Amino acid sequence: MSNNIYAGRPSVCRNCGALVGAGESACEVCGMPQGGLAASRADAPGSLHDGEAIRFARAVLGRPYIFTIIFLIANFFVFLMMWTESGLHTLPLLEPFPQPVLIAFGAKLNYLIRTDHEYWRFVTPVFIHINLIHLLVNMYSLWAVGPYVEKLYGSAKFVVFWVLTGVAGVVASYLTVRPDLHVSSVGRFLFKATDMPSAGASGALFGLVGVLFVFGIKFRHELPEGFKRAFGTGLLPMIMINLFIGYMGRGFIDNAAHLGGFVAGAACALMVGYKRPGAQSSAVPLIWHALQVCALLLVAASFLMVERRFPAELPKPQESAASPSLFSDGSGVSAFVSNLNAVNDAQTAFIKAFDNYDVSEIDKASTALDAAPHVDDETDAVRDGLKSLLARIKAHAEPTLKPVQRKDLKARVKEREGILKDFQAWHERYEKWTDNESGRLGVKLTKETPAPHNPTNEK
Numbered sequence: 001m002s003n004n005i006y007a008g009r010p011s012v013c014r015n016c017g018a019l020v021g022a023g024e025s026a027c028e029v030c031g032m033p034q035g036g037l038a039a040s041r042a043d044a045p046g047s048l049h050d051g052e053a054i055r056f057a058r059a060v061l062g063r064p065y066i067f068t069i070i071f072l073i074a075n076f077f078v079f080l081m082m083w084t085e086s087g088l089h090t091l092p093l094l095e096p097f098p099q100p101v102l103i104a105f106g107a108k109l110n111y112l113i114r115t116d117h118e119y120w121r122f123v124t125p126v127f128i129h130i131n132l133i134h135l136l137v138n139m140y141s142l143w144a145v146g147p148y149v150e151k152l153y154g155s156a157k158f159v160v161f162w163v164l165t166g167v168a169g170v171v172a173s174y175l176t177v178r179p180d181l182h183v184s185s186v187g188r189f190l191f192k193a194t195d196m197p198s199a200g201a202s203g204a205l206f207g208l209v210g211v212l213f214v215f216g217i218k219f220r221h222e223l224p225e226g227f228k229r230a231f232g233t234g235l236l237p238m239i240m241i242n243l244f245i246g247y248m249g250r251g252f253i254d255n256a257a258h259l260g261g262f263v264a265g266a267a268c269a270l271m272v273g274y275k276r277p278g279a280q281s282s283a284v285p286l287i288w289h290a291l292q293v294c295a296l297l298l299v300a301a302s303f304l305m306v307e308r309r310f311p312a313e314l315p316k317p318q319e320s321a322a323s324p325s326l327f328s329d330g331s332g333v334s335a336f337v338s339n340l341n342a343v344n345d346a347q348t349a350f351i352k353a354f355d356n357y358d359v360s361e362i363d364k365a366s367t368a369l370d371a372a373p374h375v376d377d378e379t380d381a382v383r384d385g386l387k388s389l390l391a392r393i394k395a396h397a398e399p400t401l402k403p404v405q406r407k408d409l410k411a412r413v414k415e416r417e418g419i420l421k422d423f424q425a426w427h428e429r430y431e432k433w434t435d436n437e438s439g440r441l442g443v444k445l446t447k448e449t450p451a452p453h454n455p456t457n458e459k
Helices: 036-040 051-061 066-086 099-104 110-115 132-153 155-175 185-190 202-218 225-230 232-248 255-271 284-309 317-322 335-356 362-371 377-401 406-441
Strands: none
Touching (some): 051 132, 066 132, 155 284, 202 255, 335 362, 335 406
16 A cells, blocks of 8 residues: 555654654654655665664664663652651651751751761762652653663763762752852852752752753764754753743752752763764773762762661651751750740741741741740840841831832842841851850750751752
C-alpha cells in the first residue's frame, strides 16, 4: 500500500516509538527517517539524518541510567527516615519538617559550619528535603533530566557531576548569607538576611541543566536535530522560567544555590568530554571511576557524621514549633528558654516584615516579649531593643501598602538601611547574650537565627 495514503496523518517512529508529526520526514527524537523516500535519502551526502546520526541516537538512548534511579531511591529513603524520627503523624505535605529535624539530618546552617566546623553539612543537604512537595518536584526533575546526563556522560561522570554541583550549590548558599547586601530587589534575589536551615537537591539539578546547556552548545555540530533542540539553547526558556520563579519566590527559594549549581555544571561540561558512541576505551574512564568512588565515599562519610552527631531525642512536634533552638541535653522550659523563644519569634516577625512588608505578626511578637519573665537587666535590654525595632519596621512597612511618592522614595530607602544597620548591631548583642546566659546556666545550646514564617530555604 502506498505511503502517500497516510501522508497527512501522524505516525509512530519504528526505532524509538516517539510520535512523528504529519508530513515530517524524520523522527525528531532519534533522527530515524520515516517513509520510503526519506529512507532512501538517509545516507545521501549532507543529509541531517544520516546513518551515523541514527547510530548515535540508538547508542545513547540505549545506555543505562542506574545511578539516577539510585539517587531517587536514596532521597525518598532519607525523607522517610526524617518523617519517622520527626514524630509527625502525617507526612508533611506543604508544611516543613520542624527545624530540629532538618538540622539533625544535616541541613546547611552557617553557624554550625563556621563555629562547630561541621563541614559535612556542605554535602548532606543535597539529599534531604523540607516537605513532600519539595521532594516530589525535585525528584520529578531528576527523573526528567538525570537519564540524559547519565546516558551521555556515563554513570561515573554523572555521579561526580551530581555530588560536585550539589556541593557547589550549598557553598553558594553559605557564602550569600549577607544581611548587609540583602537590601535592594536584586540583593534579596541572591543574598539572605539571616542564617536559616537550607536543604534540597535543586542545586545539583540546576547543575545537570548547566551540563546539558553547555553540552548542546559545545557539541552542536555532531548532534542530531532532536538532541540539538532538547539541549543547548533549547533549554533557555526553562532556565529563564526558573529564574523568574526564583525572583518571585525570593525569601524562601535559595536562588544562590540554584545559580551556584548551574555554574558548576556548566564548568564541568566545558572541561569534560562526553561518552561518544563507539569511542575507544582509554585510561580516562578509570580515573572517572576512581572519582566516582570518592564522591560516593564523601556522601557516605557525611551521613556517618550525621549519625554520630544525631541527638539522643528530638523535640516533640508541638515543642519544635514553639522552640526554634535545639538543646542537646533535653532541658525543660526555663526563664531563659522562655525569653529565648520570645526573642526568636520576634526576630521571625521582624524578618517577615522587613523581607515581605508583612506586619501581621508584629503585635503578637511584641506582646510575647512583654510577657517573657524577668531574668536580669541584660535580658530586659535585649528584649526592649528588639521591641523597638519591631515598632520601627512596622511604621516603615505599613505605608508601603499605599502608593509612594517619588520624592519620598530616597528617604524611605535610607530609613530601611538604617533599620537594617541597627538590627545587625542588636543581633551582635543578642549573640553575646545567648553565649553568656547558656554558659552561666550550663546549657549546651545549638544556636540558629530564626527564619521567616517558612523556616527553611528550598533548593
